[in-house]
Amino acid sequence: MLKPLLQGIALMAAATTLQAAPIDLIIDTDPGADDVVALFLAMASPDELNIRAITTVAGNVRLEKTSRNARLAREWAGREDIPVYAGAARPLVRKPIYAADVHGEEGLTGIQVHEPKAPLAQGNAVQYLVDTLGAAKPHSITIAMLGPQTNLALALIQRPDIAKGIKQVVVMGGAHFNGGNITPAAEFNLYADPHAAEVVLASGVQLTYLPLDVTHKMLTSDARLKQLAAVNNQASKLVVDILNVYITHDMDLYGMPGGPVHDASVIAYLLKPELFSGRRIHMSIDSREGPGFGQTIADWYGVLKQPANVMWVEEGDAQGLFDLLSARLARLE
């Protein structure tokens, strides 16, 4: 009697140890329509992602609004347990720019906003990063970087040694083969604060970039929007309402059959890296005044013979992303 019981316990223990530990994650973000979709995807995935905090930055709209929108996303997802820290109100050097033409005056398309119930966490996001990464075990914390990289850059300038607490930074940003979305050369997050992105790159932390190259291959379609709508809960209705308006900007601009949901790809990459492929390459950032300002120069073919400094993701399974998003939204209210 006892032997099978002990064997069963041993098997259960083995299965538990085989299960990967959740990723210790900080989400740095400027919500932002696609940022909110990414936040939903992350907050609906507690088995894989231990979200330590959401840190906000000025980007798509001003800091007050990105911080309110992050708190709204948290409220809608029923995850008020996650602290939201507000960070940098402006880029390191350049004049602030916003993207209200894409994300709406409130930073959220297609839906009504209100003042969320739960307040911001006390303290600044930059100090939170310094304290948390400084106290972390070596290479233990992952950062999902969904906006301009100002907060992390300020933290690294203040305390360069905190880089050792970082496991990896997964960035939505940059563009290579088909050019940018805010200028012909630059993608918005890099253009909004290229100097910050340079600081993060120079810190030597492990970096993965998901540029427009891949996010423009993972587009909505009528069928995919119907798939999301079929989930039929509050979260999926919000996502569909947000996306129905958000995607029109890029569909009109590029003549594409659907729109990208850029930032959601970063969270999908953390949850299911097998949906994506890329290469380790050398990348540099142009922060000089001029037409190349904010451009990422991705040496995909290795012509410069420089050591690789980023993982550059070029391909993604679009249907896989929308299957994952629908399945996870179904776990929310």
Ligand code: BDR
């Ligand atoms: C990126 O810029 C922002 O407008 C989006 O939220 C995304 O992070 C796409 O270029």
Ligand code: CA
């Ligand atoms: Ca964003």
